[in-house]
Amino acid sequence: MLEIKTLTKSFQSGSGARRVILDELSLSVQDGESVAIVGPSGSGKTTLLNMLGALDRPDRGDVLLNGESVFSKNEKQLAEFRNRSIGFVFQLHHLLPQLNLMENILLPVVAQQSAVDAASRERAEKLTRKLGITGLQNQRPGQLSGGECQRTAVARALINQPRILLADEPTGALDQQSSTQLADLLLQLNREENTSLIVVTHSMALASKMDKIYQLENGKLQLTEA
Numbered sequence: 001m002l003e004i005k006t007l008t009k010s011f012q013s014g015s016g017a018r019r020v021i022l023d024e025l026s027l028s029v030q031d032g033e034s035v036a037i038v039g040p041s042g043s044g045k046t047t048l049l050n051m052l053g054a055l056d057r058p059d060r061g062d063v064l065l066n067g068e069s070v071f072s073k074n075e076k077q078l079a080e081f082r083n084r085s086i087g088f089v090f091q092l093h094h095l096l097p098q099l100n101l102m103e104n105i106l107l108p109v110v111a112q113q114s115a116v117d118a119a120s121r122e123r124a125e126k127l128t129r130k131l132g133i134t135g136l137q138n139q140r141p142g143q144l145s146g147g148e149c150q151r152t153a154v155a156r157a158l159i160n161q162p163r164i165l166l167a168d169e170p171t172g173a174l175d176q177q178s179s180t181q182l183a184d185l186l187l188q189l190n191r192e193e194n195t196s197l198i199v200v201t202h203s204m205a206l207a208s209k210m211d212k213i214y215q216l217e218n219g220k221l222q223l224t225e226a
């Protein structure tokens with residue numbers, strides 16, 4: 001279970017004043033639960049996702065994953081935690097253009113243990129089957145469609161069996177058909193892998209597929225009707 005406890009984050013604005021973006025925000029997400037975070041532009045959705053992914057530290061508060069405090073870790077432990085426990089999918093796939101699809105999927109394994117073991121390769125192949133990208137394994141991102149690149153990015157995010165999958169506008173750069181397909185795949189994998197899925201989006205079509213929708217406004221989250 002993921003527990004966000006009274007998380008506060010502020011930034012210095014151009015005038016020098018501090019602006020509170022997340023204001024003692026709390027939330028619990030169960031294993032296997034899917035959650036959408038919606039809200040006006042600039043309300044702090046990406047800031048929140050960055051905290052959950054341990055890419056940035058809060059001013060105050062903490063995130064607990066299965067009871068373990070994230071922000072009491074040092075930088076080295078945080079990097080290891082990110083690689084082991086969190087999967088990220090962004091609006092743009094951020095695949096490495098010089099690597100083929102399979103090599104991109106296996107990157108987090110290489111980052112963790114330098115050599116790719118047989119179990120990881122088998123898992124990568126299983127993910128490519130689930131995501132419908134088998135047969136493309138030797139293609140480089142430049143030879144793939146936007147939807148195929150994004151499905152590869154999802155496989156890469158899931159290769160280390162993370163407890164949490166964080167997705168920031170994952171369908172934002174895709175056409176409607178590819179968006180629907182990707183959203184359905186994300187949810188299917190979320191259920192099969194029992195990974196908590198947290199999606200930040202402006203798309204109500206995507207948000208409404210999640211178990212819960214929270215609106216972020218004035219630094220707080222409010223549960224809305226799905």
Ligand SMILES: Nc1ncnc2c1ncn2[C@@H]1O[C@H](COP(=O)(O)OP(=O)(O)OP(=O)(O)O)[C@@H](O)[C@H]1O
Binds near residue numbers: 021041047
């Ligand atoms: N590193 C930073 N330094 C100063 N201000 C920042 C920083 N990061 C974010 N902000 C400010 O915090 C606010 C929230 O930004 P954030 O990107 O989290 O919003 P968002 O809800 O994701 O917006 P959008 O929907 O447009 O992507 C914005 O006003 C932004 O300018």
